[in-house]
Amino acid sequence: MKLTPSNKTPRVTALVNNSPVMFVVDTGASVNIIAGHIYDGLKHKPRINKTTTRIFAYRSKHAIPIRGFINASIKLCDKSCKAKIFVVDSENPLVGLQNLLSGNSAEALGMITFNFTVHVTVPIQDEFHALFDGKMGKISGVTIKLHIDSSVFPVTQRHRKIPFHVRKDVKTELKRLTEMDVIEEVMGPTPWVSPIVVVPKKNGNVRICVDMRKANxxxxxxxxxxxxTWYSC
Structure with missing residues (x-):
């Protein structure tokens, strides 16, 4: 058996049920094809099975007329495989190509190897580790001033009761936020009091929200x- 490159098209002569047949190796083809007159010339012709499968050439809207398919043995050198081969009616169904050997069959015969490269995306947490270290980022050298309307009287809202089963988690979360300098403890009287709302998380922790509607x-x-896009400050 031999592999013949012709006009940059790989062709190989293999044995189909011990009869030599020249194939064009098409790694993009999903089926094996032989022409009708090639099938008629096989020494050992297997029975043609009827099929409802429709075969199309690349970028063609018209189905290739086929008689059916055969189950045959394809042998190349010391390797062989069982394959389904479709028999077409015309002698030249694919614009100058008579017989096609699919990519799967070519791989089974050891002619080619499909190598699929998997691109692993680096998680954003690993790519920007400094931003996901669990610490709260801060902007240094900037002072934020809130403009307060003095005509609005301070409101001391009533504290909302916290369920007993989450009070320990609330205490832990308040301690964590204090250590991260997100909040600070206020000792003594204060004109504004806004209640907190505890929201459970899926991981079992709690999220502490503050109802700032009155303060806002x-x-x-x-x-x-x-x-x-048309205007920039």
Missing amino acids: EAIQRIKHPMPT
Whole structure:
């Protein structure tokens, strides 16, 4: 058996039920094909089975007329495989190509090897480890000033009861936020008191939210245009 490169098209002569047949090796083909007159010339012709499978050439909308398929043995050198081969009616169904050897059959005969490279995406936590170290980031050298409307009277809202089974988790979370300098403990009287709302997380921890709706009424908001693609501040 021999492999013959012809016009950069790999061709190979293999034995189909001990009869030599020249194939064009098409790694993109999903089926094996032989022409009708090639099938008629086989020494040992297996029975043609009827099929409802429709075969199309690349980028073609018209199905190739086929008689059916045969189950045959394809041998190349010291390797062989059992394969389903479709028999086409015409002698030249695929624009100059008579017989096609599919990629699966070529791989089974040891002619080619499919190597699939898997690209592993690095998790964003590993790529930017400094940003996901569990610590709260801070902006240094910037002072934020909140404009307070003095005409709005401070409101001391009533504390909302926390269920007993989450009080320990709330205490732990408050301690964590204090150590991260997200919040700070206030000792003594304060004109504004906003209640917290405890929301359970799926991992068993709790998220502490603050109901700031009343306090936000005293904040004077600065009006400024939002930047767009046509306008930049």
